Amino acid sequence: MNKVIGLRDVREEIRSGDTIVIGGGGLVRKPMALVEEVIRAGIRDLTVVSVLGGPDVDLLLGAGRVKKLFYAYVGFDFGGPGPNFRRAREENKAEFIEGSEFILISALEAGARGISFMPVRSGLGSDLLRVNSNLQKFVSPFGGEKLVAVKAIRPDVALLHVNSADPTGYGQILGDWFLDPLCAQAAKKTIMSAEKIVDTETIEQRFADTAIVKLWTSKVVEAPGGAGFTSCYPDYPADFVRLKEYLGHARSAETFNAYVEKNAAGQERRVS
Amino acid sequence: MDYTLKELMVVAAAREICDGEVVFVGMRLPLLGFAVAKELHAPRAVGIFENGVIRDWPALAPIFTMSDPPNVSRSLSCCGLVDVMSLLQSGRVDLGFIGGAEIDRFGNLNTHWVEENGRRVRLPGSGGAADIAGLAGRCIIIMNHERRRFPPKVRFITSPGYGEGRGWREGKHLKGGGPRRVITSLGIFSFDSESREMILSSFHPGVSIEQIQRETGWRLKVAAEVSETRSPLAEELAAVRKYDPKGVWTNN
Numbered sequence: 385m386n387k388v389i390g391l392r393d394v395r396e397e398i399r400s401g402d403t404i405v406i407g408g409g410g411l412v413r414k415p416m417a418l419v420e421e422v423i424r425a426g427i428r429d430l431t432v433v434s435v436l437g438g439p440d441v442d443l444l445l446g447a448g449r450v451k452k453l454f455y456a457y458v459g460f461d462f463g464g465p466g467p468n469f470r471r472a473r474e475e476n477k478a479e480f481i482e483g484s485e486f487i488l489i490s491a492l493e494a495g496a497r498g499i500s501f502m503p504v505r506s507g508l509g510s511d512l513l514r515v516n517s518n519l520q521k522f523v524s525p526f527g528g529e530k531l532v533a534v535k536a537i538r539p540d541v542a543l544l545h546v547n548s549a550d551p552t553g554y555g556q557i558l559g560d561w562f563l564d565p566l567c568a569q570a571a572k573k574t575i576m577s578a579e580k581i582v583d584t585e586t587i588e589q590r591f592a593d594t595a596i597v598k599l600w601t602s603k604v605v606e607a608p609g610g611a612g613f614t615s616c617y618p619d620y621p622a623d624f625v626r627l628k629e630y631l632g633h634a635r636s637a638e639t640f641n642a643y644v645e646k647n648a649a650g651q652e653r654r655v656s
Numbered sequence: 657m658d659y660t661l662k663e664l665m666v667v668a669a670a671r672e673i674c675d676g677e678v679v680f681v682g683m684r685l686p687l688l689g690f691a692v693a694k695e696l697h698a699p700r701a702v703g704i705f706e707n708g709v710i711r712d713w714p715a716l717a718p719i720f721t722m723s724d725p726p727n728v729s730r731s732l733s734c735c736g737l738v739d740v741m742s743l744l745q746s747g748r749v750d751l752g753f754i755g756g757a758e759i760d761r762f763g764n765l766n767t768h769w770v771e772e773n774g775r776r777v778r779l780p781g782s783g784g785a786a787d788i789a790g791l792a793g794r795c796i797i798i799m800n801h802e803r804r805r806f807p808p809k810v811r812f813i814t815s816p817g818y819g820e821g822r823g824w825r826e827g828k829h830l831k832g833g834g835p836r837r838v839i840t841s842l843g844i845f846s847f848d849s850e851s852r853e854m855i856l857s858s859f860h861p862g863v864s865i866e867q868i869q870r871e872t873g874w875r876l877k878v879a880a881e882v883s884e885t886r887s888p889l890a891e892e893l894a895a896v897r898k899y900d901p902k903g904v905w906t907n908n
Contacts, residue, residue: 409737435737436783459780461683466780473778482768484786485706486741493738505745509816509828510786511768530829560709561736 386551387604395425407544407564409436411622415545417610435488442466446640452479467634494536496569501533542571545611549578553601556593559617573602577610662906667888676700677750686753695895706784744791752792754785758810763817763835766810789815794836801840808874818852858885
Protein backbone atom coordinates (compact mmCIF):
# COMPACT_ATOMS: atom_id res chain seq x y z
CA MET A 385 0.00 0.00 0.00
CA ASN A 386 1.39 3.37 -1.01
CA LYS A 387 0.94 5.89 1.82
CA VAL A 388 2.90 8.73 0.25
CA ILE A 389 1.13 12.08 0.12
CA GLY A 390 2.29 15.62 -0.59
CA LEU A 391 2.93 18.11 2.19
CA ARG A 392 -0.18 20.06 1.18
CA ASP A 393 -2.33 16.95 1.63
CA VAL A 394 -1.48 16.76 5.33
CA ARG A 395 -4.33 19.18 6.02
CA GLU A 396 -6.79 16.46 5.06
CA GLU A 397 -5.47 14.24 7.86
CA ILE A 398 -5.79 16.57 10.85
CA ARG A 399 -8.89 18.36 12.12
CA SER A 400 -9.24 21.42 14.30
CA GLY A 401 -9.79 20.22 17.86
CA ASP A 402 -7.62 17.11 17.43
CA THR A 403 -5.08 15.94 20.00
CA ILE A 404 -1.64 15.74 18.41
CA VAL A 405 1.62 14.40 19.77
CA ILE A 406 4.89 15.65 18.30
CA GLY A 407 8.08 13.60 18.11
CA GLY A 408 11.72 14.66 18.43
CA GLY A 409 12.97 16.58 21.45
CA GLY A 410 14.08 20.17 22.07
CA LEU A 411 16.16 21.17 19.09
CA VAL A 412 16.30 17.68 17.62
CA ARG A 413 14.34 16.15 14.74
CA LYS A 414 11.20 18.19 15.19
CA PRO A 415 8.73 17.67 12.32
CA MET A 416 8.80 21.38 11.48
CA ALA A 417 7.55 21.01 7.88
CA LEU A 418 4.46 19.18 9.14
CA VAL A 419 3.90 21.67 11.97
CA GLU A 420 4.17 24.59 9.54
CA GLU A 421 1.67 22.89 7.26
CA VAL A 422 -0.75 22.59 10.17
CA ILE A 423 -0.43 26.34 10.64
CA ARG A 424 -0.80 27.12 6.92
CA ALA A 425 -3.89 24.93 6.77
CA GLY A 426 -5.62 27.00 9.45
CA ILE A 427 -6.01 24.04 11.84
CA ARG A 428 -6.71 25.29 15.36
CA ASP A 429 -7.94 24.44 18.86
CA LEU A 430 -5.38 21.69 19.10
CA THR A 431 -4.54 19.75 22.21
CA VAL A 432 -0.78 19.28 21.94
CA VAL A 433 1.23 16.64 23.77
CA SER A 434 4.94 17.33 23.86
CA VAL A 435 7.36 15.72 26.25
CA LEU A 436 10.28 17.93 25.24
CA GLY A 437 8.88 20.85 23.28
CA GLY A 438 11.05 23.15 21.21
CA PRO A 439 10.27 25.38 18.24
CA ASP A 440 7.39 23.06 17.24
CA VAL A 441 5.33 23.83 20.33
CA ASP A 442 6.54 27.41 20.55
CA LEU A 443 5.46 28.05 16.94
CA LEU A 444 2.03 26.50 17.43
CA LEU A 445 1.51 28.54 20.60
CA GLY A 446 2.74 31.72 18.92
CA ALA A 447 0.37 31.16 16.01
CA GLY A 448 -2.52 30.74 18.47
CA ARG A 449 -3.37 27.17 17.46
CA VAL A 450 -3.17 25.50 20.85
CA LYS A 451 -6.13 25.07 23.17
CA LYS A 452 -4.40 22.79 25.67
CA LEU A 453 -0.79 21.73 26.16
CA PHE A 454 0.51 18.69 28.01
CA TYR A 455 4.24 19.20 28.53
CA ALA A 456 7.31 18.52 30.62
CA TYR A 457 9.45 21.24 29.07
CA VAL A 458 9.24 23.84 26.34
CA GLY A 459 12.49 25.55 25.51
CA PHE A 460 15.50 25.94 23.29
CA ASP A 461 18.16 24.29 25.47
CA PHE A 462 20.83 26.96 26.04
CA GLY A 463 18.56 29.42 24.19
CA GLY A 464 16.23 29.51 27.21
CA PRO A 465 12.46 29.09 27.44
CA GLY A 466 10.32 29.36 24.32
CA PRO A 467 9.33 33.05 24.04
CA ASN A 468 5.82 32.30 22.73
CA PHE A 469 5.42 29.57 25.34
CA ARG A 470 6.29 32.03 28.07
CA ARG A 471 3.87 34.67 26.76
CA ALA A 472 1.04 32.21 26.27
CA ARG A 473 1.64 30.70 29.71
CA GLU A 474 1.79 34.05 31.46
CA GLU A 475 -1.28 35.38 29.64
CA ASN A 476 -3.22 32.10 30.01
CA LYS A 477 -3.77 31.84 26.26
CA ALA A 478 -4.26 28.09 26.58
CA GLU A 479 -4.71 25.44 29.23
CA PHE A 480 -1.37 24.12 30.46
CA ILE A 481 -1.01 20.68 32.04
CA GLU A 482 2.43 20.26 33.57
CA GLY A 483 4.29 17.02 34.06
CA SER A 484 7.82 15.66 34.14
CA GLU A 485 9.40 13.73 31.30
CA PHE A 486 8.64 10.38 32.83
CA ILE A 487 5.07 11.41 33.63
CA LEU A 488 4.40 12.42 30.02
CA ILE A 489 6.12 9.30 28.75
CA SER A 490 3.98 7.18 31.04
CA ALA A 491 0.76 8.85 29.85
CA LEU A 492 1.73 7.92 26.29
CA GLU A 493 2.77 4.42 27.31
CA ALA A 494 -0.64 3.87 28.86
CA GLY A 495 -2.19 5.16 25.64
CA ALA A 496 0.00 2.89 23.55
CA ARG A 497 -0.96 -0.12 25.64
CA GLY A 498 -4.65 0.67 25.54
CA ILE A 499 -4.98 0.92 29.30
CA SER A 500 -6.37 3.75 31.43
CA PHE A 501 -3.27 4.64 33.45
CA MET A 502 0.36 3.82 34.12
CA PRO A 503 1.80 3.45 37.63
CA VAL A 504 4.99 5.42 38.32
CA ARG A 505 7.07 6.72 41.22
CA SER A 506 7.69 10.05 39.51
CA GLY A 507 5.84 13.05 40.90
CA LEU A 508 5.90 11.96 44.56
CA GLY A 509 7.03 14.95 46.60
CA SER A 510 6.64 17.34 43.68
CA ASP A 511 4.01 20.07 43.40
CA LEU A 512 3.21 18.60 40.00
CA LEU A 513 0.84 16.30 41.90
CA ARG A 514 -0.97 19.36 43.21
CA VAL A 515 -1.51 21.09 39.85
CA ASN A 516 -2.11 18.13 37.51
CA SER A 517 -5.36 16.24 38.09
CA ASN A 518 -4.24 13.54 35.64
CA LEU A 519 -1.94 12.35 38.43
CA GLN A 520 -3.50 10.49 41.34
CA LYS A 521 -1.79 8.77 44.24
CA PHE A 522 -2.81 5.18 44.87
CA VAL A 523 -1.68 2.15 46.83
CA SER A 524 -0.24 -0.78 44.92
CA PRO A 525 -2.33 -3.95 45.33
CA PHE A 526 0.98 -5.81 45.45
CA GLY A 527 2.82 -4.94 48.64
CA GLY A 528 1.08 -1.64 49.40
CA GLU A 529 3.61 0.72 47.88
CA LYS A 530 2.43 4.33 47.41
CA LEU A 531 2.51 5.12 43.69
CA VAL A 532 1.23 7.67 41.22
CA ALA A 533 -1.32 6.77 38.55
CA VAL A 534 -0.76 8.74 35.34
CA LYS A 535 -3.87 9.00 33.19
CA ALA A 536 -3.47 7.69 29.65
CA ILE A 537 -3.22 10.00 26.66
CA ARG A 538 -4.39 8.63 23.34
CA PRO A 539 -3.68 11.30 20.70
CA ASP A 540 -5.55 11.44 17.41
CA VAL A 541 -2.42 12.09 15.39
CA ALA A 542 1.34 11.72 15.82
CA LEU A 543 3.63 13.98 13.77
CA LEU A 544 7.16 12.65 13.26
CA HIS A 545 10.21 13.35 11.13
CA VAL A 546 12.67 10.56 10.25
CA ASN A 547 15.74 10.11 8.07
CA SER A 548 14.16 7.77 5.59
CA ALA A 549 10.87 6.03 5.04
CA ASP A 550 9.47 3.65 2.49
CA PRO A 551 6.07 4.14 0.82
CA THR A 552 4.43 1.51 3.03
CA GLY A 553 5.28 3.41 6.21
CA TYR A 554 8.48 1.98 7.68
CA GLY A 555 10.60 4.79 9.11
CA GLN A 556 14.30 4.75 9.96
CA ILE A 557 16.00 7.06 12.45
CA LEU A 558 19.80 7.17 12.46
CA GLY A 559 20.35 9.32 15.56
CA ASP A 560 18.51 9.07 18.83
CA TRP A 561 14.90 7.95 18.56
CA PHE A 562 13.65 10.01 21.48
CA LEU A 563 10.01 8.95 21.93
CA ASP A 564 9.05 8.67 18.30
CA PRO A 565 8.07 4.97 18.35
CA LEU A 566 6.02 5.56 21.49
CA CYS A 567 4.26 8.57 19.94
CA ALA A 568 3.36 6.45 16.92
CA GLN A 569 2.10 3.60 19.08
CA ALA A 570 0.00 5.85 21.30
CA ALA A 571 -1.64 7.83 18.50
CA LYS A 572 -4.60 6.65 16.44
CA LYS A 573 -2.72 7.61 13.31
CA THR A 574 0.80 8.70 12.44
CA ILE A 575 1.92 11.15 9.80
CA MET A 576 5.61 10.78 9.17
CA SER A 577 7.80 13.08 7.10
CA ALA A 578 11.18 11.82 5.91
CA GLU A 579 14.35 13.34 4.52
CA LYS A 580 13.93 10.90 1.67
CA ILE A 581 11.65 8.14 0.53
CA VAL A 582 13.45 4.89 -0.24
CA ASP A 583 12.27 1.52 -1.45
CA THR A 584 11.43 -1.24 0.99
CA GLU A 585 14.60 -3.20 0.11
CA THR A 586 16.73 -0.32 1.34
CA ILE A 587 14.87 -0.46 4.65
CA GLU A 588 15.52 -4.22 4.86
CA GLN A 589 19.25 -3.73 4.40
CA ARG A 590 19.45 -1.64 7.58
CA PHE A 591 16.60 -3.12 9.56
CA ALA A 592 18.17 -2.23 12.92
CA ASP A 593 17.53 1.44 12.17
CA THR A 594 13.80 0.92 11.73
CA ALA A 595 12.10 2.91 14.48
CA ILE A 596 8.63 3.19 13.00
CA VAL A 597 6.67 0.17 11.87
CA LYS A 598 4.19 0.45 9.02
CA LEU A 599 1.35 -0.81 11.21
CA TRP A 600 1.43 2.52 13.03
CA THR A 601 1.84 4.72 9.97
CA SER A 602 -1.04 6.34 8.10
CA LYS A 603 0.77 8.71 5.75
CA VAL A 604 4.30 9.39 4.58
CA VAL A 605 5.53 12.76 3.31
CA GLU A 606 8.85 13.42 1.61
CA ALA A 607 10.28 16.58 3.16
CA PRO A 608 14.03 17.14 2.72
CA GLY A 609 15.18 19.51 5.44
CA GLY A 610 11.84 18.89 7.11
CA ALA A 611 13.26 19.11 10.63
CA GLY A 612 15.06 22.44 10.02
CA PHE A 613 16.02 24.54 11.87
CA THR A 614 16.26 21.69 14.39
CA SER A 615 18.82 18.95 13.76
CA CYS A 616 18.43 15.66 11.94
CA TYR A 617 21.50 13.53 12.59
CA PRO A 618 23.47 12.78 10.43
CA ASP A 619 21.83 14.80 7.66
CA TYR A 620 22.25 18.21 9.29
CA PRO A 621 22.90 19.86 12.66
CA ALA A 622 20.63 22.44 14.28
CA ASP A 623 20.91 25.74 12.42
CA PHE A 624 21.78 28.27 15.10
CA VAL A 625 21.57 31.22 12.70
CA ARG A 626 17.94 30.43 11.89
CA LEU A 627 17.32 29.67 15.56
CA LYS A 628 18.56 33.13 16.45
CA GLU A 629 16.38 34.67 13.75
CA TYR A 630 13.39 32.81 15.14
CA LEU A 631 14.07 34.02 18.67
CA GLY A 632 14.37 37.55 17.26
CA HIS A 633 10.96 37.33 15.60
CA ALA A 634 9.48 35.81 18.74
CA ARG A 635 10.56 38.68 21.00
CA SER A 636 7.04 40.19 20.88
CA ALA A 637 3.59 38.99 19.84
CA GLU A 638 3.47 41.65 17.11
CA THR A 639 6.76 40.74 15.47
CA PHE A 640 5.91 37.06 15.70
CA ASN A 641 2.51 37.53 14.08
CA ALA A 642 4.21 39.25 11.16
CA TYR A 643 6.68 36.37 10.92
CA VAL A 644 3.92 33.74 10.92
CA GLU A 645 1.97 35.68 8.28
CA LYS A 646 5.03 35.88 6.08
CA ASN A 647 6.53 32.42 6.49
CA ALA A 648 4.04 29.91 7.74
CA ALA A 649 0.83 31.15 6.14
CA GLY A 650 0.60 31.51 2.38
CA GLN A 651 3.51 29.89 0.64
CA GLU A 652 5.14 26.53 0.35
CA ARG A 653 7.83 25.77 2.86
CA ARG A 654 11.30 27.06 2.24
CA VAL A 655 13.37 23.91 2.00
CA SER A 656 16.77 24.26 3.63
CA MET B 657 44.27 32.34 40.47
CA ASP B 658 45.14 30.48 37.32
CA TYR B 659 41.67 29.03 36.80
CA THR B 660 38.15 30.34 36.36
CA LEU B 661 35.25 30.04 38.80
CA LYS B 662 33.46 27.73 36.39
CA GLU B 663 36.53 25.51 36.13
CA LEU B 664 36.49 25.26 39.92
CA MET B 665 32.79 24.29 39.83
CA VAL B 666 33.39 21.69 37.12
CA VAL B 667 36.17 20.13 39.16
CA ALA B 668 33.95 20.12 42.26
CA ALA B 669 31.28 18.31 40.23
CA ALA B 670 33.82 15.81 38.94
CA ARG B 671 34.94 14.99 42.49
CA GLU B 672 31.40 13.86 43.33
CA ILE B 673 31.49 11.06 40.75
CA CYS B 674 32.84 7.71 41.93
CA ASP B 675 34.37 5.07 39.71
CA GLY B 676 31.90 2.64 38.20
CA GLU B 677 28.87 4.79 38.89
CA VAL B 678 25.97 5.30 36.51
CA VAL B 679 25.57 9.04 36.13
CA PHE B 680 22.63 10.95 34.72
CA VAL B 681 24.62 13.68 32.99
CA GLY B 682 23.17 17.12 32.29
CA MET B 683 24.55 19.67 29.90
CA ARG B 684 27.28 22.27 30.34
CA LEU B 685 29.12 22.10 33.68
CA PRO B 686 28.00 18.59 34.79
CA LEU B 687 28.85 17.24 31.37
CA LEU B 688 32.36 18.62 31.70
CA GLY B 689 32.51 17.32 35.26
CA PHE B 690 31.70 13.86 33.98
CA ALA B 691 34.48 14.18 31.38
CA VAL B 692 37.01 15.20 34.04
CA ALA B 693 35.99 12.34 36.37
CA LYS B 694 36.36 9.85 33.50
CA GLU B 695 39.84 11.14 32.67
CA LEU B 696 41.07 11.00 36.25
CA HIS B 697 39.44 8.98 39.00
CA ALA B 698 36.32 7.37 37.52
CA PRO B 699 37.29 5.71 34.24
CA ARG B 700 34.52 3.13 34.57
CA ALA B 701 31.68 5.59 35.15
CA VAL B 702 28.87 5.43 32.59
CA GLY B 703 27.11 8.56 31.32
CA ILE B 704 23.41 8.56 30.56
CA PHE B 705 21.73 11.38 28.70
CA GLU B 706 18.05 12.16 28.87
CA ASN B 707 17.61 11.73 25.14
CA GLY B 708 18.68 8.08 25.34
CA VAL B 709 22.38 8.41 24.51
CA ILE B 710 24.60 6.17 26.64
CA ARG B 711 28.35 6.74 26.51
CA ASP B 712 31.41 5.33 28.17
CA TRP B 713 33.43 8.33 27.05
CA PRO B 714 32.39 11.96 26.77
CA ALA B 715 32.41 13.60 23.36
CA LEU B 716 35.61 15.49 22.66
CA ALA B 717 34.04 18.28 20.61
CA PRO B 718 31.80 20.80 22.40
CA ILE B 719 28.10 20.00 22.23
CA PHE B 720 25.22 22.42 22.61
CA THR B 721 22.40 19.88 22.69
CA MET B 722 22.57 16.26 23.79
CA SER B 723 21.89 15.13 20.25
CA ASP B 724 24.67 17.06 18.56
CA PRO B 725 26.70 14.82 16.26
CA PRO B 726 29.77 14.55 18.55
CA ASN B 727 27.56 13.11 21.30
CA VAL B 728 25.70 10.68 19.06
CA SER B 729 28.67 9.50 17.00
CA ARG B 730 30.46 6.67 18.74
CA SER B 731 27.95 6.51 21.55
CA LEU B 732 27.32 2.98 22.76
CA SER B 733 23.58 3.18 22.48
CA CYS B 734 20.89 5.59 21.40
CA CYS B 735 18.20 3.74 23.23
CA GLY B 736 15.51 6.32 23.83
CA LEU B 737 13.98 8.15 26.74
CA VAL B 738 11.77 5.34 27.94
CA ASP B 739 14.82 3.19 28.58
CA VAL B 740 16.82 5.79 30.45
CA MET B 741 13.81 6.80 32.55
CA SER B 742 13.24 3.14 33.38
CA LEU B 743 16.85 2.85 34.53
CA LEU B 744 16.16 5.75 36.84
CA GLN B 745 12.89 4.40 38.26
CA SER B 746 14.29 0.92 38.80
CA GLY B 747 17.08 2.35 40.92
CA ARG B 748 19.99 1.75 38.56
CA VAL B 749 21.18 5.35 38.44
CA ASP B 750 23.62 6.29 41.20
CA LEU B 751 23.93 10.00 40.63
CA GLY B 752 22.09 12.76 38.82
CA PHE B 753 22.97 16.41 38.23
CA ILE B 754 20.19 18.98 38.32
CA GLY B 755 19.74 22.73 38.64
CA GLY B 756 16.93 25.23 38.90
CA ALA B 757 15.89 28.85 39.03
CA GLU B 758 15.34 28.70 42.81
CA ILE B 759 16.56 26.51 45.64
CA ASP B 760 15.52 26.62 49.29
CA ARG B 761 17.22 25.58 52.53
CA PHE B 762 16.04 21.97 52.20
CA GLY B 763 17.31 21.64 48.64
CA ASN B 764 13.92 21.81 46.92
CA LEU B 765 14.17 23.16 43.37
CA ASN B 766 11.76 25.27 41.37
CA THR B 767 11.87 25.40 37.56
CA HIS B 768 8.24 26.39 37.01
CA TRP B 769 7.77 30.05 37.83
CA VAL B 770 9.38 32.92 39.69
CA GLU B 771 8.29 36.45 40.45
CA GLU B 772 10.10 39.45 39.07
CA ASN B 773 8.88 42.92 40.02
CA GLY B 774 5.59 41.44 41.20
CA ARG B 775 5.01 39.66 37.89
CA ARG B 776 4.90 35.89 37.49
CA VAL B 777 7.60 34.78 35.05
CA ARG B 778 7.24 31.34 33.55
CA LEU B 779 10.15 28.94 33.13
CA PRO B 780 10.48 25.95 30.80
CA GLY B 781 9.24 23.35 33.31
CA SER B 782 10.55 20.18 34.86
CA GLY B 783 11.99 18.33 31.90
CA GLY B 784 13.52 15.30 33.56
CA ALA B 785 14.56 17.15 36.73
CA ALA B 786 11.57 16.09 38.88
CA ASP B 787 12.20 12.48 37.86
CA ILE B 788 15.92 12.66 38.66
CA ALA B 789 15.33 14.43 42.00
CA GLY B 790 12.86 11.79 43.10
CA LEU B 791 14.53 8.68 41.78
CA ALA B 792 18.34 8.95 41.49
CA GLY B 793 20.46 7.41 44.23
CA ARG B 794 21.70 10.89 45.06
CA CYS B 795 21.68 14.30 43.39
CA ILE B 796 24.21 17.04 42.94
CA ILE B 797 22.73 20.48 42.40
CA ILE B 798 24.60 23.22 40.55
CA MET B 799 23.39 26.82 41.03
CA ASN B 800 24.34 30.42 40.50
CA HIS B 801 24.39 31.81 44.01
CA GLU B 802 22.18 34.91 44.14
CA ARG B 803 19.81 35.95 46.90
CA ARG B 804 16.77 35.91 44.60
CA ARG B 805 17.57 32.30 43.72
CA PHE B 806 17.97 31.25 47.36
CA PRO B 807 14.61 31.93 49.09
CA PRO B 808 13.82 30.25 52.44
CA LYS B 809 11.02 28.33 50.71
CA VAL B 810 10.61 27.84 46.96
CA ARG B 811 7.31 28.97 45.44
CA PHE B 812 6.78 25.68 43.65
CA ILE B 813 8.53 22.38 44.28
CA THR B 814 9.35 21.06 40.83
CA SER B 815 12.11 18.73 41.96
CA PRO B 816 11.84 17.59 45.56
CA GLY B 817 14.81 17.91 47.89
CA TYR B 818 14.16 17.25 51.58
CA GLY B 819 10.79 19.05 51.53
CA GLU B 820 10.30 20.47 55.01
CA GLY B 821 13.22 18.63 56.55
CA ARG B 822 13.71 15.47 58.53
CA GLY B 823 11.51 12.51 57.57
CA TRP B 824 9.76 14.36 54.74
CA ARG B 825 11.13 12.29 51.84
CA GLU B 826 10.31 9.07 53.66
CA GLY B 827 6.77 10.36 54.27
CA LYS B 828 6.40 11.06 50.57
CA HIS B 829 7.61 7.54 49.74
CA LEU B 830 10.53 8.81 47.69
CA LYS B 831 12.96 6.03 46.82
CA GLY B 832 15.86 8.20 45.66
CA GLY B 833 18.30 9.50 48.26
CA GLY B 834 17.85 13.21 47.60
CA PRO B 835 20.38 16.02 47.23
CA ARG B 836 23.86 15.27 48.53
CA ARG B 837 25.66 18.44 47.57
CA VAL B 838 24.95 21.92 46.22
CA ILE B 839 27.78 23.44 44.22
CA THR B 840 27.20 27.16 43.82
CA SER B 841 29.17 30.03 42.34
CA LEU B 842 30.20 30.97 45.90
CA GLY B 843 30.69 27.73 47.79
CA ILE B 844 29.75 24.11 48.36
CA PHE B 845 26.97 22.88 50.65
CA SER B 846 26.13 19.52 52.19
CA PHE B 847 22.95 18.54 54.05
CA ASP B 848 22.69 17.91 57.76
CA SER B 849 22.03 14.22 58.31
CA GLU B 850 19.48 15.01 61.04
CA SER B 851 17.66 18.22 60.11
CA ARG B 852 18.29 17.82 56.37
CA GLU B 853 19.09 21.51 56.13
CA MET B 854 21.74 22.82 53.78
CA ILE B 855 25.08 23.47 55.50
CA LEU B 856 27.98 25.45 54.08
CA SER B 857 30.97 23.13 53.93
CA SER B 858 33.34 25.25 51.88
CA PHE B 859 33.66 28.72 50.41
CA HIS B 860 35.41 29.34 47.12
CA PRO B 861 38.79 31.15 47.17
CA GLY B 862 38.25 34.89 47.52
CA VAL B 863 34.69 34.51 48.85
CA SER B 864 33.77 35.23 52.48
CA ILE B 865 31.11 33.53 54.57
CA GLU B 866 29.51 36.96 55.08
CA GLN B 867 29.20 37.35 51.32
CA ILE B 868 27.52 33.96 51.05
CA GLN B 869 25.14 34.90 53.85
CA ARG B 870 24.23 38.10 52.00
CA GLU B 871 23.31 36.09 48.91
CA THR B 872 21.28 33.54 50.87
CA GLY B 873 17.66 34.15 51.87
CA TRP B 874 17.81 32.40 55.22
CA ARG B 875 20.13 32.27 58.21
CA LEU B 876 23.02 30.23 56.95
CA LYS B 877 24.17 27.10 58.77
CA VAL B 878 27.91 26.72 58.59
CA ALA B 879 29.77 23.45 59.19
CA ALA B 880 32.13 23.44 62.18
CA GLU B 881 34.95 22.31 59.89
CA VAL B 882 34.16 24.80 57.10
CA SER B 883 37.15 25.52 54.89
CA GLU B 884 38.15 27.01 51.60
CA THR B 885 37.12 24.94 48.55
CA ARG B 886 40.12 22.92 47.39
CA SER B 887 41.62 24.51 44.28
CA PRO B 888 41.73 22.40 41.13
CA LEU B 889 44.89 20.34 40.73
CA ALA B 890 46.97 20.76 37.57
CA GLU B 891 45.75 17.44 36.20
CA GLU B 892 42.12 18.37 36.89
CA LEU B 893 42.52 21.67 35.04
CA ALA B 894 44.23 19.92 32.15
CA ALA B 895 41.26 17.58 31.87
CA VAL B 896 38.74 20.44 31.91
CA ARG B 897 40.68 22.21 29.17
CA LYS B 898 41.01 19.07 27.10
CA TYR B 899 37.22 18.95 26.83
CA ASP B 900 36.61 22.69 26.73
CA PRO B 901 39.73 24.02 25.00
CA LYS B 902 38.15 27.33 24.00
CA GLY B 903 36.44 27.94 27.32
CA VAL B 904 32.96 27.81 25.76
CA TRP B 905 31.48 26.67 29.06
CA THR B 906 34.13 27.64 31.57
CA ASN B 907 35.17 31.22 30.75
CA ASN B 908 33.72 33.54 33.36
